[in-house]
Amino acid sequence: MPRHENHHGLVRQGIELIATEEKTLGGQLGRPSGARFRTYERLKRYADDVKDTLFDTQHLRRAIEDIYHYPLRQAAIDILNRQLRSGISDAHLVQRVIELREEGRLCIIHDDEGESQEPRIICSLDSPV
Numbered sequence: 001m002p003r004h005e006n007h008h009g010l011v012r013q014g015i016e017l018i019a020t021e022e023k024t025l026g027g028q029l030g031r032p033s034g035a036r037f038r039t040y041e042r043l044k045r046y047a048d049d050v051k052d053t054l055f056d057t058q059h060l061r062r063a064i065e066d067i068y069h070y071p072l073r074q075a076a077i078d079i080l081n082r083q084l085r086s087g088i089s090d091a092h093l094v095q096r097v098i099e100l101r102e103e104g105r106l107c108i109i110h111d112d113e114g115e116s117q118e119p120r121i122i123c124s125l126d127s128p129v
Helices: 007-025 033-048 060-070 073-084 089-104
Strands: none
Touching: 007 033, 033 060, 033 073, 033 089, 060 089
């Protein structure tokens, strides 16, 4: 079966569409008004601000990664929404998120998940038959 003449262009368009949708809709972080999205954005901004300082810790980086890759527990959503509504500072939000993570109350993480949940192209090439 011959490849479509614009095969690579179509694959590029598909990738660009996925990237645009993730930016517009918040990607796997959910709605921009949701606790997960807002917490992730605040922690990411804080991490960028404190990069290469004493406050740039592995605990912070791991919490950011967990929030990006895994859904929040309902209790964490409730706590974070309450904290965000109260106007918590970035530093205090970081501290609270790290505490939740250390207590195992931040994200729903399944041990059997061996692969990333990010979108990926499995195959874009025609295989010879």
